[in-house]
Amino acid sequence: MSLTMAPQGLLPSRMALRGMLLGLLMVSCFTFCSSHQNSKEFALTNPEKSTTKETERKTKAKEELDTKVLEVFHPTHEWQALQPGQAVPAGSHVRLNLQTGAREVKLQYGDKIQNNLKESKKGKRLDINTNAYTSQDLKSALAKLKKGAEMESSEEDKARQAEVKQLFRPIEELKKDFAELNVVIETDVQIMVRLINKFNSSSSSLEEKIAALFDLEYYVHQMDNAQDLLSFGGLQVVINALNSTEPLVKEYAAFVLGAAFSSNPKVQVEAIEGGALQKLLVILATKQPLATKKKVLFALCSLLRHFPYAQQQFLKLGGLQVLRSLVQEKGTEVLAVRVVTLLYDLITEKMFAEEEAELTRETSPEKLQQYRQVHLLPGLREQGWCAITASLLALPEHDAREKVLQTLGTLLATCQDHYRQDAQLSRTLASLQAEYQALAALELQDGEEEGYFQELLGSINSLLQGLR
């Protein structure tokens, strides 16, 4: 459950959110998932110590977070920023930091009322999980709320608060007090129903619809919430929104779906049945703004990862052809790198599943059967991905090259004959080898063992070895 300020009290946070949304819409050309949340990461680094290389590495890490669908997040007792695509275990405490735009997570813990009070004073989101509360907690939360609402802390107030703490009052009375303070208790499901209704209503403006999707994305990061979304038909509404003629609606619908699918098999299965895969592919195959395609590609990654049945369907529906056209479009290098990363993830995921099955002899044979039917590598070879991937090595960014090198490595067995005859690839690899030898030497001079450039050089060397 969340405790949210009702209309009047809600205004500051709603307005902040709206302001942020507008900001997001304006800079949407470079936002993928939640790039806005990286500002904090950079603020934490000491600018004097940050070398170009470190910055590069951070960019790399950031990129990774952007492209990969990550595992379930493990919260601690400290607030930690939630990265795009991460799923949160049930019962975690999640908040939206309106100053940085980051979603933050921690374990439910006793001192949360105090924290919530602090946050609410700073004008941040007030989010109290009432499941874990006793009436005493509620009462002291109320006392603090009142205190916060009336004036800043004073000695007099502290005394009054202590007095209030001695009292016990039934929950109905507390609710009345909350009502007086314009506070309503709304469960996450109620909030999601409200947002879906807002989005689904023909009387809502485009801006309201986008705002509803934007808010919804915040809730579906929690696995339980994402499953609840499908239980009342909300997921299908969002999937159907991919058919919208409005690129922004498509974009933010994909944003919600990417979060909802992530590491959530139940939702992934429903999404496949609800036709999400076809719709995502149609968007990627047609002319759309880059920002829309980025989010849609993200949703596609979320849907395919760890779900071999979806991967089979993807291949059947001609997904590889769609991705090929996407990569070959002009001005979509950023998408090309993400596509290559997705392919790398899918190839290695299948390899790991097979290895694991061999080692343990325990993994569900059904899942292994599913993976066996994903004929990804032959498909990649037939459709020219050997050459496409090799050509992407010409990209100038280190992190892009790193992704391409990784993928070339996993394609080596499949594409070996092709690569051996590819003179351009040999030239590119030789020139990259020289470039990274120099950079790796500088790294070593700095006393850095196992540096980033040494790693890249290692990949190049082993590729060259494999091609001999």
Ligand SMILES: *[C@@H]1O[C@H](CO)[C@@H](O)[C@H](O)[C@H]1NC(C)=O
């Ligand atoms: C969305 O709206 C359509 C008609 O406009 C309606 O049939 C459908 O039930 C609504 N869905 C939800 C989940 O509210």
Ligand SMILES: *[C@@H]1O[C@H](CO)[C@@H](O)[C@H](O)[C@H]1NC(C)=O
């Ligand atoms: C969405 O569009 C697809 C084709 O792009 C079409 O087949 C499907 O019927 C549409 N679905 C809805 C709910 O409009």
